[in-house]
Amino acid sequence: MRIALLGCGVVGSDVVRLLHTHAEDLAARVGAPLELAGVAVRRPSIARDIPVDPAVFTGDAAALATRDDIDIVVEVVGGIEPARGWLLAALRAGKSVVTANKALLATHGAALYDAAAAHGVDLYYEAAVAGAIPLLRPLRESLAGDRVRRVLGIVNGTTNYILTRMDETGAGFTEALEEATALGYAEADPSADIDGFDAAAKAAIIAQLAFHTRVTLDDVHREGIGDVTAADIASARAMGCTVKALAIAERSVEAPGVSVRVHPAMIPRAHPLAAVRDAFNAVFVEAEAAGQLMFYGRGAGGSPTASAVLGDLVAVARNRLAGRRGPGESAYAALPVLPMGATVTRYHINLDVTDKTGVLASVAAAFARQDVSIQSVRQDGHGDDASLVLITHAATDAALAATVEELRELDVVRAVASVMRVEGGEL
Amino acid sequence: MRIALLGCGVVGSDVVRLLHTHAEDLAARVGAPLELAGVAVRRPSIARDIPVDPAVFTGDAAALATRDDIDIVVEVVGGIEPARGWLLAALRAGKSVVTANKALLATHGAALYDAAAAHGVDLYYEAAVAGAIPLLRPLRESLAGDRVRRVLGIVNGTTNYILTRMDETGAGFTEALEEATALGYAEADPSADIDGFDAAAKAAIIAQLAFHTRVTLDDVHREGIGDVTAADIASARAMGCTVKALAIAERSVEAPGVSVRVHPAMIPRAHPLAAVRDAFNAVFVEAEAAGQLMFYGRGAGGSPTASAVLGDLVAVARNRLAGRRGPGESAYAALPVLPMGATVTRYHINLDVTDKTGVLASVAAAFARQDVSIQSVRQDGHGDDASLVLITHAATDAALAATVEELRELDVVRAVASVMRVEGGEL
Incomplete structure (x- = not known):
């Protein structure tokens, strides 16, 4: 199985390392070696401290994504363009695709799913939501015989870190943000996290999986945590609650439809999500028959994200070797997204x-x-x-x-x- | 897709109800209707309050399991015999099998896996470990590109309920067990739970999935919770710990090998497992790249177990329609189980x-x-x-x-x- 890797930053480097370190295990699990046949980066001539032949680097991602010898394209570049064009071309050229790109899936997911279905290949994206936490398979497969009522997720580590600090120390938002930035939990421009854009993309993907309905970023109501005050946190505490930034996807009980939203909310301290602290992520699922489930782990970071990418890569490679596809998009329910x-x-x-x-x-x-x-x-x-x-x-x-x-x-x-x-x- | 159900107790009745209630959803997700073609029970003539044609009931499970018109056999009878014989015959007759039978898998798993592989059919068993909590797919598929170091599981609701009461009220073991029995959390003969047999079977299955190694019930070191005293709990509390009955599967760092065991242990109160109370189950996984993960939910009960059975049923039915098999047994690592x-x-x-x-x-x-x-x-x-x-x-x-x-x-x-x-x- 010949792999093309698009992007070689923090996550990409860890993907390369795992492919190298676990080569024997991976070959045994797939039934064939996984060979890294090409790595597309902006500057291919830079020396990199990763275990891969420098000859596989190329600056031409578009050409690599459709090259004849490639079986599977792994995309860890992020952003809408040019990733969208590369992946569409790869799918149309019959490559299976593994991506960690939440923004792309939440915006142009339908076009990608359609291309994957039309060309009989796989599109896997476990790493796009909540990093290493297995979510795609539990929602798409384990709960396939049940009916999901509601998903509440802490899916952004930066905002959870900030709210945890505010809760633990009584700090205000600005102070907690400064601490998060100093510790590397928040980016220099923290807007994608603070204003809920990151969580909204993940909410769209979660809602799609949970409710078998196409949901895009534009469908998601979004409020950030910038207005949460120390007084709000104290008020929550006084009533036995804590404040969390939640991604919520919920089936309406009044009318056919789903509500998909991202906003700060008070939750009882006895709720399992209340114990999810610092930069950890967790997704709480309520299903009719299964009852309450929670999935907890690291939502970001090179190595956890790379673990999720590799899990998909093994599944996709196995499917390809056996000449089959894994479960594709499920959007049959086509529920309206409520205002x-x-x-x-x-x-x-x-x-x-x-x-x-x-x-x-x-x-x-x-x-x-x-x-x-x-x-x-x-x-x-x-x-x-x-x-x-x-x-x-x-x-x-x-x-x-x-x-x-x-x-x-x-x-x-x-x-x-x-x-x-x-x-x-x-x- | 024609289904044979072996057993129609608490779990089986809920499987029937879910098949009926969600028939349209299931057909959409599978791509074909799931038809309940036969139900094997000890006394087929008893009237049952479940939505199924009484004509499908039969007293002859062995005949139903291999009947020509059956595609998939679902077994929720439990116990080693006669379930072992029925399922081996079903696999050899080319039926795919979904089972919730942990004792059987932990004892005769190898023979069942071999039969499934030899006849090109699926053997799925998500419901056998930790009820509705998705574990089989996360361990077998999501972490397929990673290396698991250790799994710590609270996989028995009865013992977790007893230890939670002892921790919360200072009660002794006998008193807490009486309360659990009165509330229906413990059986009249609680030995399978209290002495760790139930957890040991689950530990064997977890170890097999996590370490790609065949592990049977006999390989599992087992200690029950009957000797845990109120003094132990108080002593744990004094050092910031709580006592939990754990199923542990761990890769040795000293030598190639795994340790698989079930026993009470003290864990720090800050550990995510410490917050798992009452009859809830949770499985905590440490993997090299993914870091710490936890899966939490209801480990028992008709409806959660039925949800897990249905999830498997959808996957197996999809595979069968597409003329393919899902991932089979992975035992390539063949690590020794350490004493x-x-x-x-x-x-x-x-x-x-x-x-x-x-x-x-x-x-x-x-x-x-x-x-x-x-x-x-x-x-x-x-x-x-x-x-x-x-x-x-x-x-x-x-x-x-x-x-x-x-x-x-x-x-x-x-x-x-x-x-x-x-x-x-x-x-």
Whole structure:
């Protein structure tokens, strides 16, 4: 089996090392040696400290991806273009493809799946979501006889690290971000992580696998963690919760459809996801028959991602040797993706209020007018510092937004200090 | 695709229900309807409250398993015989097999694998280990490009429930077992769970998948939880640990070989397995490139087990429609299974000692003679109630056993109150 590797950065170098170190094991598991026949990089002449013949390097990825002697193309470059063009050409030339490219899959997945199906080859992408954590096979295969209700994922290590620090030390967002940057957990430009773009791409891929429905990045409602304050974290703690940045894919119980979204949320400390700390990732799945499942591990890093790539590579190589394809795209359900306004969840709302008789009555009336039911209320402080913390029963995002609008108009409400969704079951 | 179901108890009934409820989804995922063509039960004439034509019931499992019109045989009877004979006959008749039978796989797995390979059919068994938790595919496929170092599993819900209660309430073993029995978490005869037989069968299957090596139940060192005392739990707590019944499969770093064992052990409270409570199961995997992974969920129960059976059924049916086989047995590594004496781990030892000068010197000398290095010592009490708690560095089980023999002979040692292994990293 002759392999072409597109990209040789951190992940690519680790793929090369694993192919070299485990060559015998891999050959035994596949039934034939895996030979690295070409590595496409921007500057092929640079000396690299990896165990591979320098002659296999090339600067022409497009040519390598379709070269006659290549069986499988592994792409670890990332980004939409030129990766999209290379992989489409490779699939059309009858190569099987293994990719770690979440942005590409979440944006142009349909075209890639179609090309793979049309040319009878495999498209595997375990490394694209949650690094080394096996997710593609559990969702696509192990749960194929069940029905998934909901997936809650901590799929971005940077934001989980920041929120863990805020929870553990009481630090504010800016301080925790600085620490994450100093330790290498956050990039110089952290927007892809902080603003939820990375998690949104993964949410789209997870939703597609869980619900047999095509979902793209544009379908995903996205909110970052930049507005989470130390006060939010303290407020969560006071009610036995912690704040996590979640990727959520959920089947609607009201109407056929799925909700796919990324936002910070409070979850109970007893929830298995609450114990997922620092840069670890985890994906929590609720299925009708299987019940609650969780998959936990390292979501990023060269070596964990390379492990996932190699697992796919072994599967794809075995399939190819046997002249067959693995399971392809499953999109038969074709459920509509619901707008965020139709998403049903619960909310934690913190209001700065005047300390007058009748405040609660006015506030409660606003909720009632929008048909949002209140589960609990707590009044803190007095005089100018009075605050009202409310937790709602399940309501649509649209009804909640309308309620917040009404609250802002009330004389007794000085400010809506924070609104955060509550996920992960009863408090 | 025509299915024969052998057994229709709790799991079998849930398999029937899922096949009925999700018929459309299943047909879409497989590419053809899954038709329940026969159900073998001991008393076919009994009325059953499940959605299936009573005409499909038969008392003759052996005939059904090899009937010409059957494509796939699903076995949820359990036990060695007659299941072994039925499944061997089914495989030899060219049927693919899905089974939840851990005892059979751990005892006669080799014969079944060989029959499946010889007749070009599939043998899938996700439900045999840790119920609904996907483990077979992650170990067999997702980590196929990596090298597993160690697997630590909480794979028996009954013993985990008992140890959780002992930890939370300070109850003794007998009291916790009574509670588990009253709640239906323990069987009337709890020996299979308490004495570790159930976990040992699962450990053999896990070791086989993780290390590409045939491992049978006889290779597994087994110790139950019947001797775990409230004092052990309190002692574990005092050093920041909890006690769990673990199934362990580990690659030796000293010599080529694997250690496969089931026993209670102390693990640090910060370890992800420590948070796995009540009847939940979890399997913690350490792989060279992937790092730490954990899979968590319901390990037993009709509906979770049925979910795992259905996942296999979809995969096997897809393979059969496409005229191919999924990945078969991988046993190329053929590593020796080490005797327990050669297993290396750490130990927590609690001694009742006389309160005389020189006690520690005598005790330490006994450890030194057996080349067992002490990590920490704590002396508690005085006079007749003095105790010495020692934690060792890694040592072989044989050296530790010899040390304990020596300690029993020492004048200053009144009794070796307890010896427990310590797993899951540094304390």
